[in-house]
Amino acid sequence: MIQPNIPESGLPRVVIVGGGFGGINLAKKLKNAPVQVVMLDRNNYHLFQPLLYQVSTAGLETDSIAFPLRGIFKHQKNFIFRMAEVTGVRPNENILETGIGELKYDYLVLATGSTTNFFGNKVIEEHAIGMKSLIEAVQIRNYVIKQFEESLLLNDEEQIRAKLTFIMVGGGPTGVELAGAFAELRKYIMPKDYPELPVDLMKIYLIEGSPRILNGMSENSSQRSLESLEKLGVTVLCNTVVKEYDGRTLLLSNGEKLISQSLLWAAGVKGVPVTGISSNIVLPNGRIQVNEFNQVQGHNNIFAIGDIAQMVNDPKFPKGYPMVAQVAIQQGANLAGNILKMRKAASTLNLKPFKYNDLGSMATIGRNHAVAEFAGMKLSGYFAWMVWMIVHLMSLLGFRNKLVVFSNWFYRYFTFDRGTRIIIKRGAANIVKLRQTVQ
Amino acid sequence: MIQPNIPESGLPRVVIVGGGFGGINLAKKLKNAPVQVVMLDRNNYHLFQPLLYQVSTAGLETDSIAFPLRGIFKHQKNFIFRMAEVTGVRPNENILETGIGELKYDYLVLATGSTTNFFGNKVIEEHAIGMKSLIEAVQIRNYVIKQFEESLLLNDEEQIRAKLTFIMVGGGPTGVELAGAFAELRKYIMPKDYPELPVDLMKIYLIEGSPRILNGMSENSSQRSLESLEKLGVTVLCNTVVKEYDGRTLLLSNGEKLISQSLLWAAGVKGVPVTGISSNIVLPNGRIQVNEFNQVQGHNNIFAIGDIAQMVNDPKFPKGYPMVAQVAIQQGANLAGNILKMRKAASTLNLKPFKYNDLGSMATIGRNHAVAEFAGMKLSGYFAWMVWMIVHLMSLLGFRNKLVVFSNWFYRYFTFDRGTRIIIKRGAANIVKLRQTVQ
Numbered sequence: 001m002i003q004p005n006i007p008e009s010g011l012p013r014v015v016i017v018g019g020g021f022g023g024i025n026l027a028k029k030l031k032n033a034p035v036q037v038v039m040l041d042r043n044n045y046h047l048f049q050p051l052l053y054q055v056s057t058a059g060l061e062t063d064s065i066a067f068p069l070r071g072i073f074k075h076q077k078n079f080i081f082r083m084a085e086v087t088g089v090r091p092n093e094n095i096l097e098t099g100i101g102e103l104k105y106d107y108l109v110l111a112t113g114s115t116t117n118f119f120g121n122k123v124i125e126e127h128a129i130g131m132k133s134l135i136e137a138v139q140i141r142n143y144v145i146k147q148f149e150e151s152l153l154l155n156d157e158e159q160i161r162a163k164l165t166f167i168m169v170g171g172g173p174t175g176v177e178l179a180g181a182f183a184e185l186r187k188y189i190m191p192k193d194y195p196e197l198p199v200d201l202m203k204i205y206l207i208e209g210s211p212r213i214l215n216g217m218s219e220n221s222s223q224r225s226l227e228s229l230e231k232l233g234v235t236v237l238c239n240t241v242v243k244e245y246d247g248r249t250l251l252l253s254n255g256e257k258l259i260s261q262s263l264l265w266a267a268g269v270k271g272v273p274v275t276g277i278s279s280n281i282v283l284p285n286g287r288i289q290v291n292e293f294n295q296v297q298g299h300n301n302i303f304a305i306g307d308i309a310q311m312v313n314d315p316k317f318p319k320g321y322p323m324v325a326q327v328a329i330q331q332g333a334n335l336a337g338n339i340l341k342m343r344k345a346a347s348t349l350n351l352k353p354f355k356y357n358d359l360g361s362m363a364t365i366g367r368n369h370a371v372a373e374f375a376g377m378k379l380s381g382y383f384a385w386m387v388w389m390i391v392h393l394m395s396l397l398g399f400r401n402k403l404v405v406f407s408n409w410f411y412r413y414f415t416f417d418r419g420t421r422i423i424i425k426r427g428a429a430n431i432v433k434l435r436q437t438v439q
Numbered sequence: 440m441i442q443p444n445i446p447e448s449g450l451p452r453v454v455i456v457g458g459g460f461g462g463i464n465l466a467k468k469l470k471n472a473p474v475q476v477v478m479l480d481r482n483n484y485h486l487f488q489p490l491l492y493q494v495s496t497a498g499l500e501t502d503s504i505a506f507p508l509r510g511i512f513k514h515q516k517n518f519i520f521r522m523a524e525v526t527g528v529r530p531n532e533n534i535l536e537t538g539i540g541e542l543k544y545d546y547l548v549l550a551t552g553s554t555t556n557f558f559g560n561k562v563i564e565e566h567a568i569g570m571k572s573l574i575e576a577v578q579i580r581n582y583v584i585k586q587f588e589e590s591l592l593l594n595d596e597e598q599i600r601a602k603l604t605f606i607m608v609g610g611g612p613t614g615v616e617l618a619g620a621f622a623e624l625r626k627y628i629m630p631k632d633y634p635e636l637p638v639d640l641m642k643i644y645l646i647e648g649s650p651r652i653l654n655g656m657s658e659n660s661s662q663r664s665l666e667s668l669e670k671l672g673v674t675v676l677c678n679t680v681v682k683e684y685d686g687r688t689l690l691l692s693n694g695e696k697l698i699s700q701s702l703l704w705a706a707g708v709k710g711v712p713v714t715g716i717s718s719n720i721v722l723p724n725g726r727i728q729v730n731e732f733n734q735v736q737g738h739n740n741i742f743a744i745g746d747i748a749q750m751v752n753d754p755k756f757p758k759g760y761p762m763v764a765q766v767a768i769q770q771g772a773n774l775a776g777n778i779l780k781m782r783k784a785a786s787t788l789n790l791k792p793f794k795y796n797d798l799g800s801m802a803t804i805g806r807n808h809a810v811a812e813f814a815g816m817k818l819s820g821y822f823a824w825m826v827w828m829i830v831h832l833m834s835l836l837g838f839r840n841k842l843v844v845f846s847n848w849f850y851r852y853f854t855f856d857r858g859t860r861i862i863i864k865r866g867a868a869n870i871v872k873l874r875q876t877v878q
Contacts, residue, residue: 002592005635044584045861061502061843063859070632071856083588083862100592134863145483149522153441153539193509196444400850404500407842417510417839420502422484423522424573 003101006080009036012106014339015096017086017274019046019069022306022328023111029336031076034343038105040084040098044069047134048396050325051405053174056131056140057181058189058421059412064404066134067397086112089276091299097276107301107339110277110288111332114269114307114323117285127247128265131174140264142423144185147262148194149423157201158259162248164202165260169242170267171208172216173363176225178264179206180365183232188416204234205258209241209267214371216322217361221371224380228365242267269323271308283310287320292353294335305331314356325395326359364388367413442540445519448475451545453778454535456525456713458485458508461745461767462550468775470515473782474546479523479537483508486573487835489764490844492613495570495579496620497628497860498851503843505573506836525551528715530738536715546740546778549716549727550771553708553746553762556724566686567704570613579703581862583624586701587633588862596640597698601687603641604699608681609706610647611655612802615664617703618645619804622671627855643673644697648680648706653810655761656800660810663819667804681706708762710747722749726759731792733774744770753795764834765798803827806852 006013012035016023019041027037045066054060073079088097089108096103116130129140147163154160166182168175182204190199206213206229212222213229213236229236241253242263250258271286273279281289281297287310289297294309296302303309306328310320321327331354338351360374362384370385371378379387389409396402412418445452451474455462458480466476484505493499512518527536528547535542555569568579586602593599605621607614621643629638645652645668651661652668652675668675680692681702689697710725712718720728720736726749728736733748735741742748745767749759760766770793777790799813801823809824810817818826828848835841851857 001594002589003594005592005594043862043864044588061500062863063500063861066861066863068632068860071860074631082591138863149483150441152521153444155440155442155444192513193507399854400847400856403846403850404843407846408839411839411842415838421507421510422502422505423482424501424505424577425482 004082004084004098004103006036006038006082006103009078011036011078012343013038013104014107014109015040015103015105016109016111017041017096018111018113018306019043019081020049020111020113020306020328021325022113022332023109024069024072024332025329026109026111026305026332026336027073027076027079029333030078030339033078033336033340035078035107035339037076037079038103039069039073039079039081040086040096040103041069041081042083042085043134044081044083046072046397048401049132050392050395052131052134052137053178053181055134055137055420056144057178057185058141058145058418059181060405060408061420062134062138064401064408065396067401072397086274089274089302091276091302094301105301107303107342109335110274110296110302110304110308111306111328112272112274112308113328114271114286116265117268117270118265119268124242124245124263124265127245128169128263130265131178132269138424141420142425143262145421145423148190148197151197151201152194160197160201161203162259162261164197165205165258166203166262166264167205167207167250167258167260168264168266169207170265171206171210171213171236171238172266173214173361174266175206175208175264176213176229176363176365178266179204179229179234179236180232180369183229183234184366185418186233189418189421192417193421203260205260206234206236207240207242207252208236208238211238213238214363217363217371217373218378220378221373221380225363225365225371228369232366269307273308277302285310293338293351294331294354303335305335311354313353317356321356324361327356330354330357362388362391443521443523443537443542445475445477445521445542448517450475450517451782452477452543453546453548454479454542454544455548455550456480456535457550457552457745458482458520459488459550459552459745459767460764461552461771462548463508463511464768464771465548465550465744465775466512466515466518466771468772469517469778472517472775472779474517474778476515476518477542477544478508478512478518478520479525479535479542480508480520481522481524482573483520483522484573485511485836487840488571489831489834491570491573491576492617492620494573494576494859495583496617496624497580497584497857498620499844499847500859501573501577503840503847504835506840511836525713528713528741530715530741533740544740546742546781548774549713549735549741549743549747550745550767551711551713551747552767553710553725555704556707556709557704558707563681563684563702563704566684567608567702569704570617571708577863580859581864582701584860584862587629587636590636590640591633599636599640600642601698601700603636604644604697605642605701605703606644606646606689606697606699607703607705608646609704610645610649610652610675610677611705612653612800613705614645614647614703615652615668615802615804617705618643618668618673618675619671619808622668622673623805624857625672628857628860631856632860642699644699645673645675646679646681646691647675647677650677652677653802656802656810656812657817659817660812660819664802664804664810667808671805708746712747716741724749732777732790733770733793742774744774750793752792756795760795763800766795769793769796801827801830 118125362372364370372384557564801811803809811823
């Protein structure tokens with residue numbers, strides 16, 4: 001019989017669901033606490049999502065942005081990891097239901113992150129490509145290279161254009177960085193790898209619903225990134241929403257039609273709440289309402305942190321904090337302190353409310369081009385790009401990953417090449433099979 | 440309609456099927472020749488197979504041992520690549536049938552390599568794991584880590600032992616290197632990642648049919664590698680053949696039974712001939728009989744090189760040359776010269792027969808341990824290990840791959856860690872599903 005096999009330590013058990021930025025920071029901060037920390041994740045690694053777009057555009061290898069969770073905590077004695085899917089919670093009994101059996105908890109922390117949000121549009125969901133997991137990033141990379149390989153086999157220009165038109169939806173950092181990376185593929189890789197295909201057959205669109213891209217940053221940064229993208233040949237459409245998409249024809253809110261076989265969806269994320277948490281406290285975007293201590297409403301010993309948690313305690317963020325790594329990291333740290341306080345005082349008095357320290361934000365558009373805002377400064381261009389690289393490199397977990405990512409970037413900077421443009425596939429002849437279903 | 444879309448250049452067309460060691464060396468040597476070189480491969484990359492076993496044991500990332508074929512030939516003007524599966528050949532019409540349409544050739548070179556050989560045992564084939572492709576290596580890595588994760592969920596020692604017993608079949612370099620890598624996983628990674636699992640629950644077997652492992656090398660090298668493996672805790676069984684395996688119980692020729700859920704098959708490879716080549720000239724091991732010019736018997740303008748070709752023109756190799764990279768590389772170079780001669784003389788007279796220059800062989804057993812034989816020298820231990828690393832690093836295509844592989848090795852040497860022990864999977868809860876089918 002399968003069972004979690006987690007020994008009773010005599011200490012209260014903190015079960016953390018999810019090994020993302022929030023979960024691992026919380027677990028780390030509980031290192032010397034008199035608790036047993038149990039982390040569950042469906043994967044056995046922490047994924048550095050901010051660089052996922054570089055995997056999907058053949059700039060980095062998959063394994064260089066993933067770090068084994070067991071490796072992070074190998075010196076932490078009160079830490080136990082199990083690879084498991086959580087299926088539900090029974091709050092009255094303090095029991096978590098998982099694919100490997102039931103687990104008793106004293107404190108439960110939901111740090112499950114978010115998934116791609118198609119805002120209920122099932123047809124778009126079926127045909128668009130999301131980008132939240134490592135396997136999705138690899139699939140995008142495979143798919144993109146296949147579009148080029150298959151274009152060589154066609155003579156009809158319209159069919160080729162449909163294959164070589166790439167549409168990103170969502171003008172946040174992910175959409176902007178993705179569009180920039182595609183523009184660099186066109187500029188540096190396409191002429192070398194596919195000299196038979198005229199470069200102007202490839203088109204890149206970035207579609208944003210609001211009046212400007214990177215609308216979480218200043219107007220100045222928006223403007224500069226818009227200019228950089230347009231200079232790289234990206235068509236940016238603001239105030240525009242995708243109405244319909246059938247895998248080939250895209251209808252925009254302005255009535256315009258685009259033909260493309262590749263719609264990359266970076267227009268939003270949503271939480272995935274756990275069965276057993278009352279739907280009354282779950283918002284339409286899947287986030288769970290928590291108080292200023294990250295406590296899930298109505299439950300003293302259940303918490304939610306990061307993307308899955310909706311906390312409204314700052315007038316600057318009336319709809320809750322942004323779904324970014326920094327919020328998750330800081331909420332994890334704050335919650336660790338509060339769990340320690342609860343252990344000492346055996347009550348929920350004197351807990352420290354969460355206060356968000358906005359460290360700034362940034363986005364890279366391409367070689368030597370980025371925008372960054374932090375500590376009251378607004379940077380753009382080469383210096384912002386250097387800052388972007390250093391911050392991301394330092395934030396990556398593990399010396400090996402830093403070394404491999406740095407090696408790739410270093411190589412790319414001087415050669416204008418992208419090393420990992422390979423298609424890893426299961427079947428043998430599936431390039432032909434795929435084409436037959438697509439046509 | 441899909442078609443190969445390869446323009447007529449007015450020059451004779453050399454079609455090379457396969458981008459392995461033989462195919463790429465042939466294409467490179469034809470760089471300045473007055474021919475059109477067309478390469479077809481089902482993948483868009485060249486795979487450095489000698490390091491595949493390090494991917495499957497979490498020592499290297501997948502992408503670091505693969506190099507995009509278009510990248511290799513980006514400066515070669517007479518080279519055209521198409522990603523395609525070859526389905527047959529019609530020699531009388533000089534036509535190659537492929538998944539992307541038909542292709543006319545003047546010279547056809549089959550350089551399709553080899554696949555795992557289960558010697559007709561369908562039951563073993565169904566349950567054993569081969570290791571010839573990148574996706575197989577990733578699947579092995581995923582599978583091995585899963586065995587550990589799942590062992591934590593069991594209480595029955597016998598069930599755990601079945602999961603943690605890894606059996607390699609075949610005592611050639613692949614089997615030896617794989618067994619050594621598994622032994623290092625047990626020695627350096629298991630105690631850190633899975634302190635709950637006693638190390639002696641993990642068992643590693645290497646099974647070889649002949650009287651000694653590495654029987655292509657000297658008795659001295661065999662003996663030293665045997666000692667190194669046994670010192671690392673690998674049980675080596677020579678003169679032993681696998682009779683039956685049902686996915687759990689393994690029956691050996693000596694009557695012994697082993698219980699294991701992981702049988703890794705490195706006991707042999709075979710060629711996969713193309714439909715349209717007469718079966719009279721195809722041997723039971725799938726190799727195509729060629730003459731000393733690599734000409735396929737009965738066809739003036741069809742050639743086979745590397746693993747797929749069986750050439751018997753050297754009394755030292757009465758059953759044909761070994762299926763190793765060096766033979767393929769040298770046959771590719773020799774054939775390039777002969778194709779040039781044929782162009783000049785418009786006949787098959789004066790062709791240069793192939794002569795194998797055995798550069799030696801080597802195998803690494805683990806950290807600081809290898810055996811190497813070349814230029815009349817027999818090395819073992821630390822120095823052989825350094826030679827092994829340098830030769831493999833230099834043979835890797837591309838500066839980026841060299842850099843990333845070196846980074847990984849450098850990191851591993853000083854930390855005793857293996858960085859890429861992550862499970863990349865498709866579904867979400869498949870760890871549980873898999874277990875339910877396995878039990």
